[in-house]
Structure formats: C-alpha cells, structure tokens
Amino acid sequence: MKDIISTLKVLEVIGIREIYLEKREEVSLAKTNTKEESLKKLFDSYRDCTKCALHKSRTQVVFGDGNPNSPIVFVGEAPGEEEDKQGKPFVGRAGQYLNRKIEEVLGLKREDVYITNVCKCRPPENRKPLPQEMGSCFPYLRRELEIVKPKVICCLGSTAVEGILGKKVSVTKVRGKITTYPYDTKIKVLITYHPAFILRNPKADPQFVEDLKKLKSLAGL
Numbered sequence: 001m002k003d004i005i006s007t008l009k010v011l012e013v014i015g016i017r018e019i020y021l022e023k024r025e026e027v028s029l030a031k032t033n034t035k036e037e038s039l040k041k042l043f044d045s046y047r048d049c050t051k052c053a054l055h056k057s058r059t060q061v062v063f064g065d066g067n068p069n070s071p072i073v074f075v076g077e078a079p080g081e082e083e084d085k086q087g088k089p090f091v092g093r094a095g096q097y098l099n100r101k102i103e104e105v106l107g108l109k110r111e112d113v114y115i116t117n118v119c120k121c122r123p124p125e126n127r128k129p130l131p132q133e134m135g136s137c138f139p140y141l142r143r144e145l146e147i148v149k150p151k152v153i154c155c156l157g158s159t160a161v162e163g164i165l166g167k168k169v170s171v172t173k174v175r176g177k178i179t180t181y182p183y184d185t186k187i188k189v190l191i192t193y194h195p196a197f198i199l200r201n202p203k204a205d206p207q208f209v210e211d212l213k214k215l216k217s218l219a220g221l
C-alpha cells in the first residue's frame, strides 16, 4: 500500500491528475482466495444449474469432495443413486471399494484426496452422460481443476478420459498410461478402470492396484 501511495504522490508532482487502472491491476491488488473459498464460490455459482436436462431428475448437484490441497484428484463419470441422495461423489458401492484401495495402496484416507465427477448431476438409471450433458458441465470441471491444480489427475473409466482429454478410448487398452492435462500440461493424467468395472470384473483388481502404485509415485507420495 505504501508503494502505491508513493507512486501516486510522484504522479501528482509531475502533473498527472487521473490514472486508468486496467482490470489486471485490480486483480493483482485483490485478496487471494484459498482453494476452499474459490471452490465454494464455484459451487455456489452452479448449485441451481439448469444448463442440461439432468436438472429435472436430480435430487441435488453433487460437487467435488475432499482435500483441495491434495496432489491427487480422482475423476469419475457422474453421481449414482446414493451420491444423488447424499450429495457426495463416490459414496455407493464403487466408492466404498475406491476408499478401501486409497487406504490400502496409497496409505491415505479418502478425505486426504480430492474426488469429483465429469458430470455433477445423476443421469437417469445411471446411464452414461450424453455429450451435451458432459459439455454443459465441462466449464465447472475445468474451473474446479484450475483451482485444485493437482500434480496428477486419475481418470476412472472411459467417461472420465473423455471429459478430461476429449478423446474416446477403450480403457482396457490404455489403462496405466500417463499423459498430460490439455489445459495445464504441468498436470499429469493417469488412466485406470472405473471402480464399478472392477466390482463387475474382480480379475481387474491387481491392475487397478498397479495403477494406484503408479499414481502414488507420480504424486510424489
């Protein structure tokens, strides 16, 4: 503040009576929000979202959850029945499996990582979200990731890969692969199975464990 006052005094001395402040200056002088505050602002901005038809059948918007200072963000597809009821991502059967693996393999608690979804509202009958639904939610997901700025994004299943990388893939073929997030190439992206897939195909469990070990190392844990 002292610097600003001295600068203004100098300007006054040399005869400048008015100055025009660009938006950039205002932003740099503004108080910096914590990640928690920025996320709250973001969530408040879309808790009544009606950009796609999913708002008609949802109970509530399901925001991301967990520690926004974590180096790891898990991204899933969309809330299911239990998530829609409780308003938290991954709290159903798939979520319980994921929590167990976070503890066993990463040595962390669920609250230590950040978990979110490509779509924030439950699609009817848990169907895959439509491209228009994913597109409506994308600005929220992008801003969420910009705020959290993790070291690694772990894509759980093909919808997450589509949402994060904008590509359709066969997860069976690309699981374990590491790439970068197109909107911030300092962030690594690791692809793995969706926990619900492993519940249906328990033989994939060792591969999921292998991928989580990779995730742990990418996150520097």
Ligand code: URA
Residues within 6 Å of the ligand: 076, 077, 078, 079, 080, 083, 088, 089, 090, 091, 092, 094, 095, 117, 196
């Ligand atoms: N499946 C998902 O992709 N996300 C959830 O939140 C729950 C189940």
